Amino acid sequence: MDRDAYINRRMIRALTLILCALTACNAPPQTHVDLPKKDQQSGYKFLTAETQALQDDDFANPGFLWVDKGETLFNAGEKACVTCHTDKLKGASTTFPKVTAQGGLINLEGQINLCRVNQQLEAPLPYESDDLLSLTAYIAHQSRGMPNKVKTDGPAANYIQQGRDYFFTRRGQMNLACSTCHDKNWGKKLRGDTISQGHSNAFPAYRLEWQSLGSLHRRLHDCDTGVRAEPQALGSDTYTAVELYLAARASDQITVEVPGVRR
Amino acid sequence: MSGIRISVPATAKSGEIIEIKTLIQHKMESGFRRGSRGEVLERDIINLFTCTYNGDIVFKADLFPSIAANPFITFFMKATQSGTLNFSWSDQDGKIWTETRTLTVE
Numbered sequence: 001m002d003r004d005a006y007i008n009r010r011m012i013r014a015l016t017l018i019l020c021a022l023t024a025c026n027a028p029p030q031t032h033v034d035l036p037k038k039d040q041q042s043g044y045k046f047l048t049a050e051t052q053a054l055q056d057d058d059f060a061n062p063g064f065l066w067v068d069k070g071e072t073l074f075n076a077g078e079k080a081c082v083t084c085h086t087d088k089l090k091g092a093s094t095t096f097p098k099v100t101a102q103g104g105l106i107n108l109e110g111q112i113n114l115c116r117v118n119q120q121l122e123a124p125l126p127y128e129s130d131d132l133l134s135l136t137a138y139i140a141h142q143s144r145g146m147p148n149k150v151k152t153d154g155p156a157a158n159y160i161q162q163g164r165d166y167f168f169t170r171r172g173q174m175n176l177a178c179s180t181c182h183d184k185n186w187g188k189k190l191r192g193d194t195i196s197q198g199h200s201n202a203f204p205a206y207r208l209e210w211q212s213l214g215s216l217h218r219r220l221h222d223c224d225t226g227v228r229a230e231p232q233a234l235g236s237d238t239y240t241a242v243e244l245y246l247a248a249r250a251s252d253q254i255t256v257e258v259p260g261v262r263r
Numbered sequence: 264m265s266g267i268r269i270s271v272p273a274t275a276k277s278g279e280i281i282e283i284k285t286l287i288q289h290k291m292e293s294g295f296r297r298g299s300r301g302e303v304l305e306r307d308i309i310n311l312f313t314c315t316y317n318g319d320i321v322f323k324a325d326l327f328p329s330i331a332a333n334p335f336i337t338f339f340m341k342a343t344q345s346g347t348l349n350f351s352w353s354d355q356d357g358k359i360w361t362e363t364r365t366l367t368v369e
Contacts, residue, residue, distance in 0.1 A: 062333045065266040065288045211290070211332035 032168040035183050035197060040253045043196040043262060046187070051208070055261035063137065063206040063259025066130075066213045070138025073131060079120045081135075093140040094148050094256060097244040099155045107240050108136050109215065127235035133213050137204045140258035147255050148201070150247040163245025166238060172229025178242075193263055200246040202260020209263065216243055269350060271364040275342035283314065283322075284337040287352050287360065293328040311353045312336055316366075317346035342368050 044052060055061055074081045074088070082088070097107040106114065112135050113124035125132035152160060167178045181190065182198030189195070203216035210218075217234040220242060224231035232238045270284040287309070294306025306328060314322040322338045345368045353359045 059268065059270050059284055060286065060335055062286065062288075062335070064268065065286065065333060068268065069266055208331075 032164070032179065033183075034164075034249055035186075037253045040197060040199070040250055042201055042254050042257060043199055044202070044257060044260065046194040046196045047261070047263065051261055051263060055202075055257070061206065061259060061261060063204075063213055063261060066134045066137045066204070066206075067141050067259055069130070070134035070136070070141075073135050074138055077120075081115070081120075084119070088142050089139050090142045091146055093143045093258070094146050095150060097159075097240050097247065098151060099159065103155060105156075105159045105237065105240050105244060107216075107243050108140060109235065110240070112136060112139070128215055128218060133204050133215060136215070137213060137259050140204065140256060143256045144258060145255050147253065148247045148251045150244060150251055152248045152251070156244065156248075159241045159244050160248050162238070163241035163243070166242050167245055172224065172227040174227040174229075176227040178223065198246065199250050199254050200243060201250065201254045202257045202262055204258060205260040205262045207262045213259065216246075267350075267352075267360060267362055269362055269364055271348055271366060274367045274369055277343065277368050279342050280339050281342050281366075282337060282339050283348070284335075285312075285314075285350060286333060286335045288333050289352075289354075291326075291328075291330055291332045291334065295328065306355065309334060309352050309354045311351075313351045314338075314340075315349045315351075316340065317344070321348075342366060344368050 044055065047055070055063075058064060074085075085092075093108050096111065097105055098111075099105055100114075109127060109132055112132065116122045117124055125135075150156070170177045170180070178198060181195050186195050186197045200216050203219060204213050205219075206213050207219075215234065217236075217239045220239050221231040221234060266288040268284075268286040270282075272281050275281050289309050290307060291309065292304050292307040294304070294308075296304045298304050308326060308328055308330070310326050312322075312324045312326065312334070313320060321340045324336060326334060346366060348364045348366055350362045350364070351359060352361075
């Protein structure tokens with residue numbers, strides 16, 4: 001009898017272990033929670049007073065060098081942008097990135113190049129070129145103070161999911177996801193800097209580190225390099241999807257600040 | 264390449280102290296940095312800024328390698344008579360950028 005009781009106990013223990021293991025397997029996958037709208041703040045809030053002052057002064061803000069150039073380009077040539085876009089595209093930048101009729105995802109830079117190729121019959125501008133940055137900055141500047149309004153339903157939903165996956169996936173030698181810093185630890189210090197929430201509203205932005213204007217993709221590229229991950233190409237579909245996720249995450253909450261100044 | 268922004272009040276009262284602001288797009292490469300392939304980035308800086316008011320120098324500055332890109336220079340001057348303000352930046356190789364603004368003194 002003793003021996004049977006012992007075996008029974010062993011069996012019960014084994015069953016319990018298997019049951020525990022099964023329960024663990026069936027537990028819902030770790031869910032990622034988007035940053036709540038009520039907590040969202042522009043990266044401006046995390047800057048030093050001096051950098052904020054630089055952004056606030058429309059003369060001293062060096063980003064306006066590119067906005068000025070963008071205005072010249074917008075109005076230049078026989079088939080100037082302004083001949084069609086007489087409203088100077090006020091508010092247009094808040095709807096990007098968006099899904100095209102062909103089903104691809106494009107950001108404002110991509111739309112500018114589409115217009116150049118299809119309407120102006122010009123060669124597309126290279127990503128991160130001074131001219132493309134200037135035009136993007138000028139057009140986005142027209143929407144300054146307006147909240148983001150990207151489409152999130154229909155085909156855009158898939159792209160948002162892609163961008164969201166990238167945002168929450170750990171990568172690189174540091175094994176960090178974008179969300180590790182910008183969702184879970186914003187407001188804390190990383191060396192001398194205060195961690196922002198990773199909003200895209202200031203871009204193209206003048207970064208003091210770059211000493212020039214740069215696109216959001218350049219910023220993402222730098223973040224990936226910072227966590228020692230393999231960065232994606234500027235203008236890549238992946239970064240454009242992340243751009244869409246960031247815009248959707250902050251829609252109706254964070255307003256455009258182009259040309260922003262960032263550290 | 265260089266974009267230039269200048270802020271001068273259109274009109275001023277005689278004897279009034281006015282603020283002049285200037286911003287020029289320039290990389291101000293210090294010569295101390297290296298590129299992504301380890302190559303030395305040659306020094307390339309603006310080293311002189313001058314502002315003349317009806318031909319007289321009212322402000323002049325020597326610039327050095329530690330000055331950040333896109334130098335922003337602002338100063339005050341006394342408006343005495345209507346005339347032109349001539350702004351000039353020159354780099355280490357003698358390249359010069361100039362701009363003029365008119366000031367009306369009432």
